[in-house]
Amino acid sequence: xxxxxxxxxxxxxxxxxxxxxxxxxxxxxxxxxxxxxxxxxxxxxxxxxxxxxxxxxxxxxxxxxxxxxxxxxxxxxxxxxxxxxxxxxxxxxxxxxxxxxxxxxxxxxxxxxxxxxxxxxxxxxxxxxxxxxxxxx
Numbered sequence: 001x002x003x004x005x006x007x008x009x010x011x012x013x014x015x016x017x018x019x020x021x022x023x024x025x026x027x028x029x030x031x032x033x034x035x036x037x038x039x040x041x042x043x044x045x046x047x048x049x050x051x052x053x054x055x056x057x058x059x060x061x062x063x064x065x066x067x068x069x070x071x072x073x074x075x076x077x078x079x080x081x082x083x084x085x086x087x088x089x090x091x092x093x094x095x096x097x098x099x100x101x102x103x104x105x106x107x108x109x110x111x112x113x114x115x116x117x118x119x120x121x122x123x124x125x126x127x128x129x130x131x132x133x134x135x136x137x
Contacts, residue, residue, distance in 0.1 A: 002079045012073035013089050020066025027058030056110070063111035067093055067118035075126050086126045090119045 031054045035045030045051050071089045078085040094116055101112035 005077055005079045008077050009074045009085060012077045013070050013092070016069025016071075016073045017066045017093075019069050020062045020064075022062075023065045024058045024062030027061065028055065031055070031058070059111050060114050063097075063115040064118045067097075067115035068122050071119050071122040071126070083127060083130050086123050090123045093119050 031048075031051060032040075032043065032045045035048055035051075039045050039048040039051075041047065070093045071086055074089045075082050075086040097108075097112035097115045097119075100108040
């Protein structure tokens with residue numbers, strides 16, 4: 001059973017990242033679906049005054065969710081060395097966030113910063129929980 005859990009550690013982190021992307025897509029989809037007809041252009045809510053705020057909020061919520069689940073899920077799946085797994089997951093996510101922020105700073109600076117902060121706070125909470133329960137493998 002431990003071998004299966006070790007094998008599922010990386011896919012669980014990727015799954016958390018995918019959930020964050022899906023959160024963003026659903027928010028964009030809801031914005032387009034609930035938009036009045038006079039603001040639509042090719043079935044996309046383009047001219048509505050709230051669209052930029054909704055899109056930025058969707059991107060922010062998606063990046064927060066990705067970082068949170070990207071650190072938490074591998075930690076929960078790993079059979080041992082959980083805090084080390086959490087650190088590794090955070091560092092890999094941080095590397096991705098920095099890459100995106102450098103590649104397209106005008107678009108990804110805010111989501112990358114939020115993801116880095118969300119992952120860091122998740123890491124601190126995991127350390128706190130593992131230390132309080134004395135399960136620091």
